[in-house]
Amino acid sequence: MQGTVLDTLPNTMFRVELENGHVVTAHISGKMRKNYIRILTGDKVTVELTPYDLSKGRIVFRSR
Template identity: 55%
Template sequence: MVKEKNDAIELIGRVMKCLPNTKFLVEIRDTNKPEEKFTVECYLSGKMRVHYIKIIVGDVVTVEMSPYDLSKGRIIYRHNKNLEEVLKEREQGTQEQK
C-alpha cells in the first residue's frame, strides 16, 4: 500500500527562461511579500506532457514544490491570466476560507 504525501507547497510564478530537457526557470513571487522573489528550476508534470500543454517564456504557472528541496519544482498548471490577477484571486480565496 502506497501512502500519499500531501505536504507539497503550491506557489504562483512566471516562466523566465526555457532550459534544455524541457526544464524552465520560474520566478516565484510570495503573495504576502510581492517584493520578494526567488528563482526555481522546474519541469513539467506528467499530465501536462501527456496533453501536450506548451509552456513559453512569460507564462504564469502554478508550481508544486517539496518542503525538503526548495530549489526544484514541478509545473502543474498554466494560467490564462496575468500574474497580478492570479495572485489577487488566490489571495481572495484564502481570505474566504478563514
C-alpha cells in the first residue's frame, strides 16, 4: 500500500498515513536499513502490512 510519512519515532519506526486514511506504525525493511536509505517526514513510501495486526507494517520502498 502507498502512504506518506507523518512522523519519525524512536528505533527507526515511522507513523505512516495510508491512501485509505488509516494511520499505521511501520519500521524499515532490512535491505533499506543495510543500504542506508534515509526516510524523512513527507516522503511517499510503499508499506507492507502484517495480516495479524493491521496497525503495524514494514516500509519496503521510498518513492522519488
